[in-house]
Amino acid sequence: MKNILLAVTGGIAAYKAIDLTSKLTQAGYDVRVMLTTHAQQFVTPLSFQAISRNAVYTDTFIEQNPAEIQHITLGDWADAVIIAPATANTISKLSHGIADDMVTTTLLATTAPKLIAPAMNVHMYENPRIQENMAILKKDGYQFLEPGEGFLACGYVAKGRMAEPLDIIASLKQLQTENQATTVQTYFTGKKVLITAGTTIEEIDPVRYVSNRASGKMGYALATALVNQGANVTLVSGPTHLDVPEGVTFVSINSAEDMFEAVVSRYDEQDFVFKTAAVSDYTPVTKLEHKVKKKEGNLTVEFKRTKDILKYLGEHKTHQKLIGFAAETRDVEHYAQEKLARKNADVIIANNVGDRTIGFNSDQNEVTMYFKGGDVQPIEKGPKTELAYKILNALESRWHE
Template sequence: MLKGKRILLGVTGGIAAYKAAALTSKLTQKGADVHVIMTNSAQKFITDLTLQTLSRNPVYTDTFDERQPEVVSHIHLADSADLVLIAPATANMIAKMAHGLADDMLSTTLLATTAPIMVAPAMNVHMYDHPAVIDNMQTLVSRGVMMIEPGQGQLACGYVGKGRLEEPETIVEIVERYFAEMDKPPLPQMLQGSKVIVTAGGTVERLDPVRYITNDSSGKMGFAIAKAAKQMGADVRIIAGNTSAAPPEGIAVERVGSAQDMYEAVMRHWEDCSMLVMAAAVADYRPKEEAPSKLKKQGDTLQLELVKTVDILESLGQRKTKQFLIGFAAETEQLDRYAREKLERKNCDLLVANDVTVAGAGFGTDTNAVHIYDRNGLVEQLPVMSKYEVAYRLLTAAAVRMDRA
């Protein structure tokens, strides 16, 4: 997939810069033509000679170090790239990109390029969660920049949490998938001009500051729907709860916690959306009270009083006017009966039901097997297939019905 692809790799100044050596090597081994730009801070962690040796190309560090008189280096690099990859991307570089600053070779080149841009953040967990950093990343995503979410684990600063640069092997796989998608024929633009909201993952209902009730939802189905919708021409936003899968690149993601948080986020976008796909697994109940401090172990049993959460899908069904509403139902028995009842009760336009006891159709898998219903009954029964293919078939059915309305 990468043979002959010209990748401009930007390396910024964090301890994760040492991983740029492995990343450069693996991209080059895959056949990519890798050209590296390093910031001054990056050179404190890894030498330009290392990356020059691994890429077999000169490494650029200074805007004014013009080596070819017939071209302006940063413009030439910007124009010739098939993809610009920033890995690791510090909070500082992300801020520069968001605000259009150009005070070094890398940030200047980023302003000059029209190539797709992929960013792999790496920083302290509290920096990654800082509102300014979150706003800057959301700004970049809204402009079409693709984000490679950092991993969770032990950070160099000693903290444990989210912020570790994704492993080079995974970044290479993401880059390969990107080019594979680019080489595919485009999907029919059946959702062109539509604004689509997709919820994904499970909600988190807290017992105390360290414990919560949730479910097994990985977010994969919702993310597949969002990706397919974008490729079918829609303007897409994801509202995601607790997920174990990475969201698709290039789509704005709004993170939420509880069912109430998800409801409020959905309602902020409800009036303006054309379609809402409620693929999230929203908790039906929450603790009546959230303890302000950690509940201590007392006795052999613990009794919890639970109360119903807001029913997001039903609330939307009561409010919908022009919006096309798609619900989901994960069942373990009597799938047809429960799916039809839920569609009517929640006033959905389509309802997707799956039996989570069927192999390949449960939580966390890359595949699914579903039944799709509308008001007239079963629309389509899909055997086990990739969640992306399920998403495409579902959205095609939805688009056809939206056109008829």
């Protein structure tokens, strides 16, 4: 996909579309922009023209080339269309086939894949009619990027923020991979894959527990990428704030012991196991029945080691390929290589979580892959949704034979 048509509709998030245009252009895409009349109340055509180096389209009846019917030509030119931000008004018009401006006429005319990034007040987003209209578009093949939670222009702190530009670009690249996967068999097509993701929680009493900062984003990104490449994916996940990827068999767990049992009971039938979860290394010796009451002096809690899931899998490996992850804060290569040998893994994928821009909860990551046999492959910083495909490509290039 090289030619990207960006439709900007009339919401305050339209300012983000300027940044999106810039990032798409920097990534090598040829971007052409359409603005609705309402969008022009927030942003100007000149801003997009200066960044994209292309003409900006605002009116169905202003034909910049008399030899062309503008909305038909643009629709045919586009390899993909992004609607960002997408307002409730535009979503509703598209779902009912209304074509009364440049954006809606072009979208009805194009057969290119379409990505929609909604942005609106949380009550508008949750309105049953808007949800119904989005469901219609999903059925028609439109792909939606979930809005984020945060401070909205209306003053609410809630769901409704437009997806960030880097996430939109990652979804665009994922869409490209999906389209290729519909015609090309991948190394992972038909394979059984188990992925662990997220954190675990070890209870001290009914109120308190010990855990870590893992968000699950890398594991969920891998699960999505593998489903898109035709794998049969089982996702064993500790608590996260993420939506369950479509197409996976989902197993929810809480503790390290729960995860051990869920993984081991399914291990024999797997072709690949990705251990991305940050599993607690220690758990309280005793889980107290009642809440510990505050009193004078210090509190001592005795901990014991949890079961080492990756080590167990390495010791009991038969035909499986075992991919472990190492989140380190120093001596990353040393600890990754040591873990690779000690756990009998086929690959360890390591990153420095001391760097908060790629650590826990970040949407970005930068990793190095350490292969059994000595190969080392760094993967440069980028969205985790994009890194997932790069990791799979690196595995396929070495193991396909």
